[in-house]
Amino acid sequence: MVDDPEGRVGASHGGQLGRGTRLNTGQQQRRVVLQRNPSEGIRARREIARACDGLGKDTVSTAQLLASELFSNALDHGEGDIVLWVTRLPGELRVDVADGSPTPPRVRTVSLQDVRGRGLLILEALAYRWGVDTVEKGRGKSVWFVLRTAE
């Protein structure tokens, strides 16, 4: 993990990058700071759609669904700024949702009656890989997932 320009949260694969930055490794990355407001989920999904230009509809919808889960988790369980990173890599799409709480997510064991606690199970089911990166000095973490793309 590295710090973003505000020195709060960042991502291990980026650094101080602007929107739509093309990295010399051939990857392309978008970064957006989301407000702690449920309506910002719309912005997150829009950013993903923009970053997914040329990818299949299923990939885009899955990325939007999983990013929505991570955004709502950052709102419900996290704290501080929420930063979305969308990274295009050869054959892969990676989405990071970072927040300022160092507490990592925990996959819950749910019973039939539970109406909550399935967000990470959905992530586990649909993501090719997912994980959590810690931010330097314990100032937050980034929950991320990777989908395979047919490029």
Ligand SMILES: Nc1ncnc2c1ncn2[C@@H]1O[C@H](COP(=O)(O)OP(=O)(O)O)[C@@H](O)[C@H]1O
């Ligand atoms: N961004 C986060 N920060 C801290 N804790 C989190 C975060 N995301 C998830 N968690 C923890 O992981 C649990 C499981 O998340 P999830 O499967 O999405 O269920 P739910 O959000 O319905 O509780 C949450 O109940 C919470 O304790």
Ligand SMILES: [Mg+2]
């Ligand atoms: Mg959740």
